[in-house]
Amino acid sequence: MPNRLELSGITKQFPGVLANDNVSFAVKPGEIHALLGENGAGKSTLVKMIYGIMQPDAGEIRWNGQPATIANPKAARRLGIGMVFQHFSLFEALTVFENIALGMDAKIPSRELEARIREVMQTYGLLLDPHRTVATLSVGERQRIEIVRALLLNPKLLIMDEPTSVLTPQEVEQLFTVLRQLAAEGCSILYISHKLHEIKALCDTATILRGGKLVDTCDPRQETSRSMAEKMIGTGLKDIVKPDGRAFGDPRLVVNRLSTSRTGHFDVPVHNVTFTVRAGEILGIAGVAGNGQNALLDALSGEIKGHDREAITIDGVGIGSMDTTERRRHGLCAVPEERNGHAAVGDFSLSDNSVLTARDRLGMVMMGLINSGAARTYTGKVIADFAVKALGPASTAGSLSGGNLQKYIMGREILQKPSVLVVSQPTWGVDAGAAAAIHQALVDLAAAGSAIVVISQDLDELLALSDTLAVINMGQLSAARPVKAFSVDEIGLLMGGVHGEKEAQHAVPA
Amino acid sequence: MPFRLEKRPEPSRTMLYLTPAAAVLLTMIVGAIIFSAIGYNGLGAVREIFFTPLTNSYKWQDLGVKAAPLIIIGVGLSIAYRANVWNIGAEGQYIVGGLAGTWVALATYSMSGPWILPLMILAGVVGGMLYAAIPAFLKTRLNVNEILTSLMLTYASVQLIYYLIRAPWKDPMGMGFPQTRLFAESARLPTIIPGTIVHLGVPIAIIVALVAWFIMSRSVFGYQMRVVGTAPHAARYGGFSENKTIWLALLVSGGLAGLAGVLEVAGPFQRMVPGFPANYGFTAIIVAFLGRLNPLGVIFAGIVLAITFVGGEVAQTTIGLPNAATGIFQSMMLFFLLAGDLLVRYRIRRTAVQPSRSAA
Numbered sequence: 001m002p003n004r005l006e007l008s009g010i011t012k013q014f015p016g017v018l019a020n021d022n023v024s025f026a027v028k029p030g031e032i033h034a035l036l037g038e039n040g041a042g043k044s045t046l047v048k049m050i051y052g053i054m055q056p057d058a059g060e061i062r063w064n065g066q067p068a069t070i071a072n073p074k075a076a077r078r079l080g081i082g083m084v085f086q087h088f089s090l091f092e093a094l095t096v097f098e099n100i101a102l103g104m105d106a107k108i109p110s111r112e113l114e115a116r117i118r119e120v121m122q123t124y125g126l127l128l129d130p131h132r133t134v135a136t137l138s139v140g141e142r143q144r145i146e147i148v149r150a151l152l153l154n155p156k157l158l159i160m161d162e163p164t165s166v167l168t169p170q171e172v173e174q175l176f177t178v179l180r181q182l183a184a185e186g187c188s189i190l191y192i193s194h195k196l197h198e199i200k201a202l203c204d205t206a207t208i209l210r211g212g213k214l215v216d217t218c219d220p221r222q223e224t225s226r227s228m229a230e231k232m233i234g235t236g237l238k239d240i241v242k243p244d245g246r247a248f249g250d251p252r253l254v255v256n257r258l259s260t261s262r263t264g265h266f267d268v269p270v271h272n273v274t275f276t277v278r279a280g281e282i283l284g285i286a287g288v289a290g291n292g293q294n295a296l297l298d299a300l301s302g303e304i305k306g307h308d309r310e311a312i313t314i315d316g317v318g319i320g321s322m323d324t325t326e327r328r329r330h331g332l333c334a335v336p337e338e339r340n341g342h343a344a345v346g347d348f349s350l351s352d353n354s355v356l357t358a359r360d361r362l363g364m365v366m367m368g369l370i371n372s373g374a375a376r377t378y379t380g381k382v383i384a385d386f387a388v389k390a391l392g393p394a395s396t397a398g399s400l401s402g403g404n405l406q407k408y409i410m411g412r413e414i415l416q417k418p419s420v421l422v423v424s425q426p427t428w429g430v431d432a433g434a435a436a437a438i439h440q441a442l443v444d445l446a447a448a449g450s451a452i453v454v455i456s457q458d459l460d461e462l463l464a465l466s467d468t469l470a471v472i473n474m475g476q477l478s479a480a481r482p483v484k485a486f487s488v489d490e491i492g493l494l495m496g497g498v499h500g501e502k503e504a505q506h507a508v509p510a
Numbered sequence: 511m512p513f514r515l516e517k518r519p520e521p522s523r524t525m526l527y528l529t530p531a532a533a534v535l536l537t538m539i540v541g542a543i544i545f546s547a548i549g550y551n552g553l554g555a556v557r558e559i560f561f562t563p564l565t566n567s568y569k570w571q572d573l574g575v576k577a578a579p580l581i582i583i584g585v586g587l588s589i590a591y592r593a594n595v596w597n598i599g600a601e602g603q604y605i606v607g608g609l610a611g612t613w614v615a616l617a618t619y620s621m622s623g624p625w626i627l628p629l630m631i632l633a634g635v636v637g638g639m640l641y642a643a644i645p646a647f648l649k650t651r652l653n654v655n656e657i658l659t660s661l662m663l664t665y666a667s668v669q670l671i672y673y674l675i676r677a678p679w680k681d682p683m684g685m686g687f688p689q690t691r692l693f694a695e696s697a698r699l700p701t702i703i704p705g706t707i708v709h710l711g712v713p714i715a716i717i718v719a720l721v722a723w724f725i726m727s728r729s730v731f732g733y734q735m736r737v738v739g740t741a742p743h744a745a746r747y748g749g750f751s752e753n754k755t756i757w758l759a760l761l762v763s764g765g766l767a768g769l770a771g772v773l774e775v776a777g778p779f780q781r782m783v784p785g786f787p788a789n790y791g792f793t794a795i796i797v798a799f800l801g802r803l804n805p806l807g808v809i810f811a812g813i814v815l816a817i818t819f820v821g822g823e824v825a826q827t828t829i830g831l832p833n834a835a836t837g838i839f840q841s842m843m844l845f846f847l848l849a850g851d852l853l854v855r856y857r858i859r860r861t862a863v864q865p866s867r868s869a870a
Contacts, residue, residue: 341744345740
């Protein structure tokens with residue numbers, strides 16, 4: 001039987017960067033094939049060429065043994081290539097059915113389409129009510145819509161781009177069951193991820209890219225997570241140096257019954273959030289995306305200004321009604337989840353981006369004028385200390401890769417030596433090497449006496465990093481406990497909204 | 511054939527600075543073609559409008575006088591537009607600034623002293639600010655679009671002139687003409703070059719632009735305007751309030767428009783007349799964009815637009831071009847400029863031809 005998909009000598013040149021350099025590999029029918037690599041290794045470019053979004057400069061794509069030119073995504077779908085993107089393209093105000101109907105290339109009578117949707121859902125256990133509004137669905141359920149949409153076309157190759165980054169452990173298991181069933185039916189799967197243990201559990205073959213070149217094609221079951229990570233980054237991986245049995249100091253950040261009000265149509269406010277972080281402690285907040293993490297970060301950073309001064313205190317000083325700038329002066333720095341346009345301004349130089357959050361704490365302003373020399377010096381220090389790959393303080397933030405921009409942003413806040421640091425998704429989409437560096441920097445900051453809150457959907461990250469852990473679900477935060485007191489199953493249930501009986505009694509009537 | 515716009519990864523810096531020049535050039539070419547097509551001397555029109563004001567040294571003082579209000583208002587608008595605050599009503603703020611200055615001039619008619627002119631200027635700036643405060647209030651409190659409110663307030667301000675110069679402020683010796691009396695000596699803007707019409711407003715315009723450039727590039731205020739305009743979400747994270755920025759942007763642009771108004775009424779007009787609204791406030795929108803929202807660029811853009819004003823008048827007398835021709839040239843310039851900006855940031859791609867179905 002010919003290979004389902006075969007790439008030979010694929011090369012793609014962008015101005016100034018060779019995104020793919022002579023990449024060749026093959027995917028067999030029914031194979032679950034992992035595509036691994038750091039950010040900027042060329043995974044997305046490669047996948048975009050397979051899905052017809054871009055054309056290779058050189059090389060050949062063979063489909064079922066025949067040379068194929070994939071002019072656009074529509075042509076890819078006609079060949080039998082389906083793709084589920086990391087970021088969903090769904091209209092929140094429409095129903096599941098309407099969203100699927102909108103995405104179909106061919107016009108199918110709606111009764112027939114609905115019957116087919118129900119059939120696909122039945123076959124693969126992707127249970128969803130087609131008439132529910134997308135806004136009411138969890139992220140995992142939304143992903144099912146995208147998968148159903150792809151499966152309706154009877155794909156022979158399904159491309160999944162970082163599919164589990166937003167799922168609970170239970171949802172991940174469900175997804176894997178579906179993918180294994182598909183593979184057993186002969187559908188090949190190209191699975192892009194950086195979660196190595198998932199790849200070990202799911203995939204038959206792994207192709208590893210580094211710097212646009214193919215490094216290795218291996219059997220992930222024969223490898224360790226560590227050996228694959230080292231192939232990805234090209235050097236040995238450093239462990240987080242986290243001394244055991246550290247003693248924590250006095251409470252630094254105390255949050256007492258913090259609530260926000262609903263600001264938009266589909267956002268989730270937080271309700272009566274209470275926790276304490278001591279000096280030297282890292283508190284992890286786990287949860288599936290869209291459960292109030294953004295509101296919590298904004299309420300802590302001051303972007304959402306509260307009325308209750310005592311709802312948030314730092315070292316005993318009530319900051320709950322202060323704005324962002326005043327809170328920074330009192331020692332609270334924050335890093336929101338979205339890098340471009342929120343934590344940094346893409347069109348501005350790195351130097352100007354340092355002015356955004358460090359201007360008051362580091363004396364970059366004199367009588368209303370910006371001391372650009374001080375901003376440049378500080379930015380240079382961030383670039384050097386955090387090994388940010390940038391030409392210098394004058395490069396625009398938008399010119400950096402995602403991982404490098406994140407290193408810069410984390411460095412910008414950490415080097416301000418805040419007494420409290422609140423970060424959301426500190427290593428989202430960041431490669432293993434950079435993630436390790438960011439984790440180490442957070443641990444070091446805590447060791448120096450800061451209180452740190454890490455909000456993340458990446459459970460592995462939280463388990464490795466946190467001293468204590470709490471779970472956020474529908475805007476409510478569970479009680480924080482030492483991380484060792486949790487089992488992964490228990491966290492997964494909390495993330496999915498199954499609270500212990502004790503919690504249920506405390507639930508506020510609607 | 512279907513086309514679509516595709517965002518360029520990084521717009522070329524050079525092209526960004528070349529678009530204004532290209533827009534002016536295209537305006538000349540297309541203008542010449544259009545006016546030839548409708549039976550005028552097209553090349554002559556371009557020559558008279560764009561070159562005569564430059565080659566004829568007698569016209570230079572006119573250029574300075576026309577450019578001054580355009581630059582002052584254009585600088586204010588360039589600051590507001592940086593912050594994505596779309597003050598379209600600079601004309602109204604210019605008028606109210608002129609009226610406020612007129613009020614001081616009339617109230618101090620029987621007095622004299624060097625304090626009158628500064629007081630008038632202060633009144634003009636405050637007047638422009640107050641008039642721009644209305645859209646700011648409506649925007650920040652009720653989220654009313656500032657484009658609509660500022661634009662509509664312009665028409666209200668024109669009616670205010672008509673009312674004031676027909677009734678309470680009418681010149682008692684004016685034989686019923688709807689205008690105020692000529693300002694007293696102390697309320698008139700002095701000329702700075704003897705024997706010309708070049709008044710104090712011209713150097714003020716240059717100083718305003720230089721100061722604004724320094725503030726925009728070096729100060730926290732300028733940073734705030736830029737960051738709110740570029741990335742509002744990041745601005746909030748950085749501790750800049752959006753409402754405060756809207757207020758600042760409207761007050762600064764309104765205050766500068768008011769300044770232009772009072773300099774204009776105390777300089778070239780020296781009294782309030784029905785013809786005081788001269789569309790400077792609207793033309794300054796083109797000036798701000800042609801100057802790349804950069805106060806230094808606004809100086810050059812102000813001169814270019816002043817050339818079309820002066821040249822338009824020349825062309826009316828020499829080759830009988832209608833008055834509206836100036837407006838046509840000016841609007842073409844804005845059109846080409848905005849189109850050029852779009853093409854610098856996006857490229858036009860023809861949607862790929864669908865491969866035949868047999869390929870699958």
